[in-house]
Amino acid sequence: MTLSVDRLAPHPDNPDDRVDGGRWPDVTRVPHVPLRAAVAERLLRRAARRRGLRVELPHGRLLAPAPAGAPVLRLHRPGAFFHRVGESGLIGFGESYQAGDWDSPDLVALLTELAVAPETLVPTGAQWLRRLYVQRPPAxxxxxxxxxxxxxxxxxxxxxxxxxxxxxxxxxxxxxxxxxxxxxxxxxxxxxxxxxxxxxxxxxxxxxxxxxxxxxxxxxxxxxxxxxxxxxxxxxxxxxxxxxxxxxxxxxxxxxxxxxxxxxxxxxxxxxxxxxxxxxxxxxxxxxxxxxxxxxxxxxxxxxxxxxxxxxxxxxxxxxxxxxxxxxxxxxxxxxxxxxxxxxxxxxxxxxxxxxxxxxxxxxxxxxxxxxxxxxxxxxxxxxxxxxxxxxxxxxxxxxxxxxxxxxxxxxxxxxxxxxxxxxxxxxxxx
Incomplete structure (x- = not known):
């Protein structure tokens, strides 16, 4: 999969659903961090396989094979999603949902699966990556x-x-x-x-x-x-x-x-x-x-x-x-x-x-x-x-x-x- 940064177009199911950049500057802004985005994609593919998640891409594609009945993460703008997550981790994950880059038919089921042992979502050998995106609370x-x-x-x-x-x-x-x-x-x-x-x-x-x-x-x-x-x-x-x-x-x-x-x-x-x-x-x-x-x-x-x-x-x-x-x-x-x-x-x-x-x-x-x-x-x-x-x-x-x-x-x-x-x-x- 070749990643590109999707423009913040309206949500495909809600064409009039636009983001107010003055009110939501970090939701409007889509970062461009190709290397980090590629890492985020690899980590999600790994998590999907290990946790049994169904990650749906546009046009009916899947990020990885998934069992029947698996919790669903539906990516509408995968490029924007991976660049956001690559830049700021779980903050980007949340902002991506706010922007409409992704959704789920059962949000609680998906988040419940991700909340089980969340420290294992990133492999032990890659924990150093947290230093790239973890921030301290503002003074x-x-x-x-x-x-x-x-x-x-x-x-x-x-x-x-x-x-x-x-x-x-x-x-x-x-x-x-x-x-x-x-x-x-x-x-x-x-x-x-x-x-x-x-x-x-x-x-x-x-x-x-x-x-x-x-x-x-x-x-x-x-x-x-x-x-x-x-x-x-x-x-x-x-x-x-x-x-x-x-x-x-x-x-x-x-x-x-x-x-x-x-x-x-x-x-x-x-x-x-x-x-x-x-x-x-x-x-x-x-x-x-x-x-x-x-x-x-x-x-x-x-x-x-x-x-x-x-x-x-x-x-x-x-x-x-x-x-x-x-x-x-x-x-x-x-x-x-x-x-x-x-x-x-x-x-x-x-x-x-x-x-x-x-x-x-x-x-x-x-x-x-x-x-x-x-x-x-x-x-x-x-x-x-x-x-x-x-x-x-x-x-x-x-x-x-x-x-x-x-x-x-x-x-x-x-x-x-x-x-x-x-x-x-x-x-x-x-x-």
């Missing part, structure tokens, strides 16, 4: 107090209406906890998603022993469901967020629930937390903190926690060795979805609390398969409502980006590359 995205607000706005201030299109009525943007079958598999459907979100929240509130009169600090407001549910138990809640869009809607929802006198939402960085609290809760917030600031995050919690207080966290995690290997690497997710973030391991949480606080991890429960099902429901809802997303002003590149993000995350939980935990932190004698 401007490091989650310092000044940068953190901008990072959060890039995701959570996109549009409350956007999130409402694919989240359930609780507007919970974190893993739900479903009832399970006798074998332990989550029983997930759209109709029970809101109840599953409440089950998740209630388990966290129980873990922190939140009840009448409890002084609660929530780090990361979301759209207010946890704060409202805690206040309904009789607690007084102070909730911190850096998202103006979330803060406004969370206050309005607390008012509508008749609980505004018990819920205070502040537009504050977690490092600015003040007061003393019987319970501190934080749901999938630590991932946005960034590894350099985990000590400050836990030290803040330790500082404001009253004697005998309890901390209940929900955190996405990954195995410790994978966390160490990925730390400091700029990824497609960091570039386009969650700037400044880092998924921790449970070991990293144990180390950070032991070294910088009086807190210790007293309990830890994982439910990763439930997150895979939560993401499936969000993704299906998002794709079903693609027209409404477009009506909000989000173009085809954004919609492909969001679909890839949800599918990529779902695949991570399906393979166990990612997990989600509910953790109880106490001061030992306070347990």
């Amino acid at each position: 401007g995205e490091l989650s310092t107090p000044d940068n953190a607000r901008t990072n959060i706005r890039r995701h959570y201030d996109l549009s409350n209406e956007l999130f409402a299109l694919f989240l359930d009525s609780t507007l919970s943007y974190s893993a739900a906890l479903f009832p399970t079958e006798p074998g332990g598999a989550p029983l997930a459907c759209w109709e029970n998603l809101a109840a599953a979100q409440h089950r998740k929240i209630d388990r966290l509130l129980d873990l922190a022993r939140v009840g009448r009169g409890t002084r609660v600090l929530e780090i990361g407001t979301g759209w207010g469901e946890l704060a409202i549910r805690a206040a309904a138990r009789g607690a007084r809640v102070t909730s911190l967020t850096l998202s103006a869009e979330q803060a406004e809607l969370a206050r309005r929802r607390a008012q509508q629930a008749g609980l505004a006198d018990r819920v205070t939402v502040r537009l504050n960085d977690y490092r600015a937390a003040e007061g003393e609290y019987d319970a501190v809760l934080s749901v999938e917030m630590i991932e946005a903190v960034g590894r350099p600031f985990w000590p400050a995050y836990f030290a803040t919690i330790d500082r404001v926690l009253a004697p005998g207080g309890r901390v209940a966290l929900q955190a996405i995690t990954m195995p410790h060795e994978r966390m160490l290997a990925s730390s400091g690497t700029y990824t497609w997710i960091l570039k386009y979805i969650f700037p400044g973030g880092q998924i921790p391991s449970t070991e990293a949480i144990r180390q950070a609390t032991a070294r910088h606080t009086s807190l210790r991890v007293a309990a830890c429960d994982s439910f990763g398969p439930h997150y895979a099902q939560t993401l499936r429901l969000w993704r299906e809802r998002f794709t079903d409502r693609a027209g409404e997303v477009a009506d909000l002003g989000f173009d085809a590149v954004f919609r492909r980006m969001w679909e890839l993000y949800l599918a990529y995350s779902e695949a991570g939980f399906r393979t166990g590359y990612l997990d989600v935990q509910q953790l109880l932190l106490t001061r030992g004698e306070d347990a």
